[in-house]
Amino acid sequence: MAQLAAERDQAHIDRYIDALWLERGLSDNSLQAYRRDLQQWSAWLAQRDSGLLQCGRIEVLDYLADQRSGGKSARSTARLMSCLRGFYRYQLREGRLSDDPLANIDAPKLGRPLPKSLSEADVEALLAQPDDDIAIEQRDRAMLELLYATGLRVTELVSLRFAQLSTAQGVIRVTGKGNKERLVPMGEEALYCLQQYLRCARPQLLADGESDVLFPSRRGQMMTRQTFWHRIKLYAQRAGIRGTISPHTLRHAFATHLVNHGADLRVVQLLLGHSDLSTTQIYTHVARERMQTLHSEHHPRG
Structure with a gap:
């Protein structure tokens, strides 16, 4: 059962990565980064007997909290959220989901980086x-x-x-x-x-x-x-x-x-x-x- 759920999640990821390549023409490095983020998210959900299309808002919040406590910066967390948001919008557009688990979840605020200067x-x-x-x-x-x-x-x-x-x-x-x-x-x-x-x-x-x-x-x-x-x-x-x-x-x-x-x-x-x-x-x-x-x-x- 767990193997079947993992295969389903992988199929969803593959379809989304193909869509990114077709629609946005992203580089191989960018596509690999998206794939890696989604696979890590899928693996985290599997440990909680959930999946990419079965999760809800609470699991998203718990995952983001885990990432931050594990040392991820606000910038990395914001990039991760952008990846997940794109994935779930795609699923909504394709009719595989009726609710967005990232709805009303704000990305972390990023402080404006200090400009590089000279002494x-x-x-x-x-x-x-x-x-x-x-x-x-x-x-x-x-x-x-x-x-x-x-x-x-x-x-x-x-x-x-x-x-x-x-x-x-x-x-x-x-x-x-x-x-x-x-x-x-x-x-x-x-x-x-x-x-x-x-x-x-x-x-x-x-x-x-x-x-x-x-x-x-x-x-x-x-x-x-x-x-x-x-x-x-x-x-x-x-x-x-x-x-x-x-x-x-x-x-x-x-x-x-x-x-x-x-x-x-x-x-x-x-x-x-x-x-x-x-x-x-x-x-x-x-x-x-x-x-x-x-x-x-x-x-x-x-």
Whole structure:
């Protein structure tokens, strides 16, 4: 009897995996992960004399509780629930079930992961890598300084035009998501590097050609995001910075360091171009972690 129930469950799993492959074209790795989750769920139910199409809400809750107590993270549990939810919706659609055992069961809330950032020392090391005697690297230095000074998105940076720049006022006019404009101050160091680049390196890159792109490629055209990502990766390797680094990492560093130094969150929101303050509030968690680390390192009772 138990063998027959196990074979029935396996047949249900096989049909569902075939449907996933046909309908969604998932990779072999994804299909194997779905199959593994469903087989483990089936085996757990079999120990309780139940099956995939005989279980109810209580058994689902007990299984999820077992998974969490066994050390599964909230993210893994959420992925498992997504797998089970898809399986039972398929059974309902095929008419093999009349009630969904996962109805009214919420997935665990996933905290927003803290953005990867760089320490201030890492940023200094990164910005020191480009060689100002090489035109392309002087351009890169101006871009890195500007990115860290303003927190621009990489698309906003590579698409900057001359008309958006005011060296006299020390600001740039940026059109961000939703075509929303914002004015962002550059800071003295970024402005100085930018002026040096405009005076020396940019004319060399254009080779007497013309372009309204502020940071042209060697061909005098707008640089791609991917190209700039590779340039940052080069300087990170030179600086000995480990781990993945991207233009977005410098945007996060800009916001994190501002908050760490006491900047008002609404000011950071305006500088980043966030439409909603809740998006910016992630940096309060970063700052809080930093304060906790400093407290534990330096306070006599930390």
